[in-house]
Structure formats: structure tokens, C-alpha cells
Amino acid sequence: MKIYDMQKGFSLIEMIVYVAIFGVFVIGLMSFSAGLISARLHSQSVFEVNAQGSRAIKTITQTLRNASQVNSPAVGALGGLLSVITETPATSPTTFSASGGVLYVTEGVGAPIELTNNKVIISDLIFSNFSQPGTPNIVQVSFVLTSATTNAGAGIPYVVRFDGSGALRK
Structure with a gap:
């Protein structure tokens, strides 16, 4: 009578358990x-807007x-455009305005220059002239800046309102 040596190996149940453990590990890693x-995309959006x-x-x-x-807005008025006279003739007048979600500055007769890029969208741009005569x-x-890309996980854009003021030195 011959004695056969049993070969070692994995049973079907062991294989299923190993594949399931590996699958859970891969899903967790993903x-x-x-x-x-x-988180990286959200951090980039926050950085760009700020x-x-x-x-x-x-x-x-x-x-x-x-x-x-x-020049604009007039005393006591508000508007979406700021125009000032500068001491340097080449940059006078200097105008700030928004168009198509981008903030522009125009110095003198030059072409408009973008102050914001396509990674943010500007809205609600308001200049208020609180001056008194004399x-x-x-x-x-x-103004409000909104990130142009949304956080993939939440689907919510990053939005910040910016406020500031300035007074002429003269």
C-alpha cells in the first residue's frame, strides 16, 4: 500500500478570506x-483666494x-468703478473695475491689467466715497472672492469678503 503525501496549499475559504482582507486594505488606502x-485642493483654493x-x-x-x-465715485456715492488722479501723468487716471469675474486696473491710457487670475472669481465690487466736501x-x-474650483469632496467653493479703505494723503 502506498502512502500519498498530502500537498500543502490554500483552501477555497482561505483564498476568499485573503482576497477580502486585501480588498478592504485597498479600499481604505484609496x-x-x-x-x-x-484636503490639498481645498488648501490651494484657500491660499489663492486669500x-x-x-x-x-x-x-x-x-x-x-x-x-x-x-474722480469716481463722487462724494457720498458708491459704484463698481474707482477712478483716481495720480501725481504721475503716465498713470493718471488709474481705474479699478471688475469684468467677467476678474479685477482690472488701468493706468493712464494703457491696457487693463488683471489683478486677479482665473483661479478666483470677483463679485460684489463696491467702492464707497465717504468724503465730506473740503x-x-x-x-x-x-468685494467677494470665490475660488473658481470647488472642493471635490464637499462641492462647496471657498468664499471670502474683503473690505478695506484708503484716504488721500493730501
């Missing part, structure tokens, strides 16, 4: 990776401080 990518909004407010208020006169002009600026 979920973790998707969360990291979503950086471009801060730069825009700084540029507008600095231009106001260095201006000699405010006093230096005080202009408040307010």
Missing part, C-alpha cells in the same frame, strides 16, 4: 488618498493713498 487630495484678495486690497488702498483726487477723500472698497 479612501485615505482621496481625502488627502481633497493671497489674491489681500494683494488686491493692498494695491487699491496704496493707489488711493498716493492719489491726488478721486476734506481728503476717504474711499471704502468691498
